Amino acid sequence: MHMETVFNCAIECAQLDDTHNLLVVTALGRIAVYQLAKENGGMNGATSIMLEHCPMGFSLALTLSLIQVDPPLSDPRMPTLPISAHFFNQGHSLMIAHLDSREMYGFPLLLHTVYSA
Secondary structure, eight states: OOHHHHOSSOEEEEEEETTTTEEEEEETTEEEEEEEEESSSOOTTEEEEEEOOOTTSOOEEEEEEEEEEESOTTSOOOSSOEEEEEEETTTTEEEEEETTTOOEEEEEOOTTOOOOO
16 A cells, blocks of 8 residues: 555645554545554555654654545545544544535544555
8 A cells, every 4th residue: 555545636634643653644535544663564555664864863664554544445535625633532533624614523543453445
C-alpha cells in the first residue's frame, strides 16, 4: 500500500498521536489512519518511508500500516472536504471537521488492526 493510492491529491491535515503512534491524514474526500513503527520488519501491507532530515541530524526509517480508511478504498470518495482531524478519548477516537458541509463528527478507532481492501 502506498500513500499515493490513498492520496493522489493535496493533503489537508496530518495529525500525530504520540501515545499510540498513530497518524491520521485527511485529503479530498478520504480519511486514513496509519500505525507508525520503526523499521525492523513491518506488518503485511505496510509502506516503509525514510525521514532523511530529522531534527537531531540522523536518518529514521518508519513503517506506515494502514489500519482504517473512510470511506473504504473500494468506495468513491466522500463528497465533502475533511479539513481537520483531532484525536480524543486518549487516542481511541477521532474527530473530523468538514469545510464545505460544516459537519463535525467523531468515531472510535479500530486500533491494533491492519486494513485489508
